[in-house]
Amino acid sequence: MGQQEVGNQPRALKDRGRHASLISSTAALLALVLVLALGGTAAAHGANISYTSTVGVALAAAYDSGEPMAEAQVMIYAPNDLSTPWQTGTTDENGHYFFTPDPELPGTWDVQVRQAGHGQIIHIPLGEGAMPTSGGGGFSTMQIILMSACVIWGLAGTALYFSGRKS
Amino acid sequence: MKKQRIWIVLSLLTLALLLAACAGQETGTLTFQANGEDFVRQGFETKDGWQVTFDQVLVTLDNVTAYQTDPPYDPLSGEAIEAQSEVALGGPYTVDLAQGGADAEPVLVGEVAGAPAGHYNALSWTMAPDASGDPLVMSGSAEKDGRVVHFTIDVDKDFAFTCGEYVGDMRKGVLAKDGSSDLEMTFHFDHIFGDAGMPANDDLNLGALGFDPFAAVAQGDVLNVTLSELQDALPAEDFQKLVDVLPTLGHVGEGHCHYAS
Numbered sequence: 001m002g003q004q005e006v007g008n009q010p011r012a013l014k015d016r017g018r019h020a021s022l023i024s025s026t027a028a029l030l031a032l033v034l035v036l037a038l039g040g041t042a043a044a045h046g047a048n049i050s051y052t053s054t055v056g057v058a059l060a061a062a063y064d065s066g067e068p069m070a071e072a073q074v075m076i077y078a079p080n081d082l083s084t085p086w087q088t089g090t091t092d093e094n095g096h097y098f099f100t101p102d103p104e105l106p107g108t109w110d111v112q113v114r115q116a117g118h119g120q121i122i123h124i125p126l127g128e129g130a131m132p133t134s135g136g137g138g139f140s141t142m143q144i145i146l147m148s149a150c151v152i153w154g155l156a157g158t159a160l161y162f163s164g165r166k167s
Numbered sequence: 168m169k170k171q172r173i174w175i176v177l178s179l180l181t182l183a184l185l186l187a188a189c190a191g192q193e194t195g196t197l198t199f200q201a202n203g204e205d206f207v208r209q210g211f212e213t214k215d216g217w218q219v220t221f222d223q224v225l226v227t228l229d230n231v232t233a234y235q236t237d238p239p240y241d242p243l244s245g246e247a248i249e250a251q252s253e254v255a256l257g258g259p260y261t262v263d264l265a266q267g268g269a270d271a272e273p274v275l276v277g278e279v280a281g282a283p284a285g286h287y288n289a290l291s292w293t294m295a296p297d298a299s300g301d302p303l304v305m306s307g308s309a310e311k312d313g314r315v316v317h318f319t320i321d322v323d324k325d326f327a328f329t330c331g332e333y334v335g336d337m338r339k340g341v342l343a344k345d346g347s348s349d350l351e352m353t354f355h356f357d358h359i360f361g362d363a364g365m366p367a368n369d370d371l372n373l374g375a376l377g378f379d380p381f382a383a384v385a386q387g388d389v390l391n392v393t394l395s396e397l398q399d400a401l402p403a404e405d406f407q408k409l410v411d412v413l414p415t416l417g418h419v420g421e422g423h424c425h426y427a428s
Contacts, residue, residue, distance in 0.1 A: 065370075075338075082286050082341045112334060119334040119421035123239050 079107025214361025
């Protein structure tokens with residue numbers, strides 16, 4: 001069976017030839033946001049500067065051709081609700097979008113960007129103890145119980161079998 | 168006698184644990200759909216000016232399987248899916264992507280009750296000939312400059328698609344306890360014929376074959392042909408273009424698939 005991969009096709013054969021790509025190298029960028037509040041009236045000489053530091057995510061969305069995905073739809077899903085977008089918006093003319101995740105919601109944040117039939121979803125682990133986006137990691141409690149029961153049954157049965165033969 | 172009692176007690180205990188394990192699992196209903204999009208339901212103008220309408224687009228889907236993967240499966244990696252949980256619909260199922268009206272919903276392929284709850288973020292399926300026919304059969308008509316070509320194109324070729332998460336206007340595959348969720352196998356037929364609604368130099372149109380090559384090999388106004396027969400009928404370059412583009416039909420919404428053919 002000949003293996004072929006979408007990513008290795010000639011560009012013309014890709015989905016609409018220019019499927020969307022989110023530049024992950026910048027997606028998880030930790031950004032220091034400076035909020036500059038220049039106060040006072042035009043006649044005043046004083047200035048007030050304050051700042052708030054926070055952690056944000058800067059997205060850069062572009063087609064394979066490098067053309068920015070301008071005004072593209074952005075849908076962000078927080079780790080605590082995979083069905084309902086935590087935030088929606090649109091990219092700017094350069095395909096850029098910035099958001100500040102809720103630090104109370106550590107885990108994997110999923111971000112989908114799409115425009116005119118092109119789209120992609122990326123997964124950004126954030127915060128301590130990042131949680132998986134999909135359930136089923138490892139064995140559930142009931143699976144462990146089930147396996148334990150099978151082991152107990154097997155050991156007991158084997159022991160009784162041999163003890164029965166001796167008697 | 169004492170040993171027999173121990174044996175009975177252990178058996179009952181194990182049975183109780185088994186029942187508890189089964190009863191404790193959170194499950195829901197997972198529905199699988201196939202979608203040929205508006206291109207199939209409503210028709211469209213190809214990149215070379217043919218107005219194509221479909222009477223039937225039959226696809227035979229097999230080994231349909233949904234997966235919960237963590238980390239999420241990346242189809243562009245080309246690697247096999249490593250799933251924490253999977254649900255098999257099986258197959259084969261032959262469905263008509265053109266069924267219903269112009270605004271019809273995607274076609275129901277099947278559903279699985281008792282699927283473990285969670286996020287199904289990967290999907291795979293194969294397409295292969297079976298008793299009902301070849302994996303893809305497109306029939307309809309194409310009109311251009313007063314000429315009408317009635318076509319049936321029978322793609323006698325196997326395909327296998329391994330896809331990531333659905334990408335679209337709403338999220339799919341999130342299955343809650345006692346809830347339901349759906350997944351979609353999407354087919355982009357504009358990849359074969361091109362789309363007059365897109366620029367001529369768009370990569371979609373550059374990679375598409377259009378309908379002119381098909382019209383050129385029609386017998387009068389009828390084209391009834393298999394992919395194997397097209398290998399001899401079409402110029403080599405056109406045939407290769409068709410062979411290259413066919414596997415790119417399979418998507419999950421706008422999300423991509425890795426394919427083997």
